[in-house]
Amino acid sequence: MMARDLLQQVTGLNLTEAVVGRAVERRMQATALEDARAYERLLAGSAQELSALTELVVVPESWMFRDAEAFVAATAFIGRRLAASAARPVRILSVPCAGGEEPYSMAMSLYSAGVASADYAIDAVDLSEVALARARAGLYTRNAFRGRHLDFRERFFKPAGAEFQICDEIRRQVSFEQANLLDPGFSSRPGYYDVIFCRNLLIYFDDPTVALAIASLARLLAGDGILFAGYAEVPAFCRNGFTSLRAPGAFALEKDGAHASWPARIPARQQARVPAAPARARSATPAAPPARNAARARRCRPHRLRRRPTCWRARGARPTWATTRAPPRPAANCWRPIPVRPTPTSSSAWSANANRRWTPPATTGAAAST
Ligand SMILES: C[S@@+](CC[C@H](N)C(=O)[O-])C[C@H]1O[C@@H](n2cnc3c(N)ncnc32)[C@H](O)[C@@H]1O
Structure with missing residues (x-):
């Protein structure tokens, strides 16, 4: 089997000849093989070589608080879930997690909202061992911090040379594991997760692979759970058994016919606004459609999504959650000022920032010039 077919079969990624050609060239140099056929024979018989080649074609790009509204x-959602029932910790999955930016952003967000560490667990999965090694180390370059609002970096990271080291409080909240979303065994725990992040991977798959991946995610997601997708991936989920929830900029979905404890379902008089995610530097975003169009918009018509993924937005449908029913534990009371808590470390650089109120940062998609 040719290198491209093999890679596509294993990863699901839709790869061009040029991308595969460059990767094969690099591996031929690394293995000191000059003959392409000899390299193909090596590739066919060595899982280790296949893994090394795979590392050269994956796109492990991510950054902290990418599409920050999803974390808000x-x-x-998690605050409301814990308020309703704190019988067990909320289970969160980030797949793919790349270098850990996404699951760590979730952990920072929950920590800042005062959610106790025992009340949630985050599993983070990626195909790339290289990306996972970076994630486990928790060491990031400036490229992981984009946008202008980087208060969280002062609070949760400490400088380590030219890089930034995440604090242990956040690091130990996430369990990393290498796995392939497309493996049949991947969804062996039906209904296990309450919250799944699957963002910016399906865009690299062809349609049958997308359907396979979504079927696997649907099996893993609890009946009343929610899933966060990348904005360009929402239509694919809607075509494969999911319904978009009204969460501007968050790209949240639930399974068709499910009833996620989604804040927007709470009657208006019971609602209390949470701090909205900061305005993003996307001035070209068209105005949200009027509320009466919400049902129509929720059908996620792909032709509108190609312009901007705002078709399911409804005015006034910002994420909210009930506060009339008092949460059983203060830890679950999201979005009140951050309680005074032990600092992540005794380092004065960190402790100086430990009790600041935190808000999710705005992302611009451009690397920060800090
Ligand atoms: C662009 S990153 C997305 C990271 C993060 N979710 C985000 O939105 O920033 C894509 C990741 O998908 C991983 N990946 C590719 N194919 C995969 C597969 N079949 N199963 C699991 N992870 C995969 C790559 O290793 C890469 O780290």
Whole structure:
């Protein structure tokens, strides 16, 4: 089997000849093989070589609080879930997690909202061992911090040379594991997760692979759970058994016919606004459609999504969650000022920032010039 077919079969990624050609060239140099056929024979017989080649074609790009509204919405959802029933910790999955930026952002968001560490667990999965090694180390370059609002970096990271080291409080909240979303065994725990992040991977798959991946995620997601997708991936989820929830900029979905404890379902008089995610530097975003169009918009018509993924937005449908029913434990009371708590470390650089109120940062998609 040719290198491209093999890679596509294993990863699901839709790869161009050029991308595969460059990767094969690099591996031929690394293995000191000059003959392409000899390299293909090596590739066919060595899982280790296949893994090394795979590392060269994956796109492990991510950054802290990428599409920050998703973390606002997830935190609100988790707060409400814990308020309703704190019988067990909320289970969160980030797949793919790349270098850990996404699951760590979730952990920072929950920590800042005062959610106790025992009340949630985050599993983070990726195909790339290289990306996972970075995630486990928790060491990031400036490229992981984009946008202008980087208060969280002062609070949760400490400088380590030219890089930034995440604090242990956040690091130990996430369990990393290498796995392939497309493996049949991946969804062996039906209904296990309350919250799933699957963002910016399906865009690299072809349609049958997308359907396979979504079927696997649907099996893993609890009946009343929610899933966060990348904005360009929402239509694919809607075509494969999911319904978009009204969460502007968060790209949240539930399974068709499910009833996620989504804040937008709470009658208006019971609602209390949570701090909205900061305005993003996307001035070209068209105005949200009027509320009466919400039902129509929720059908996620792909032709509108191609312009901007705002078709399911409804005015006034910002993430909210009920506060009339008092949460059983203060830890679950999201979005009140951050309680005074032990600092992540005794380091004065960190402790100086430990009790600041935190708000999710705005992301611009451009690397910060800090
Ligand atoms: C662009 S990153 C997305 C990271 C993060 N979710 C985000 O939105 O920033 C894509 C990641 O998908 C991983 N990946 C590719 N194919 C995969 C597969 N079949 N199963 C699990 N992870 C995969 C890559 O290793 C890469 O780290």
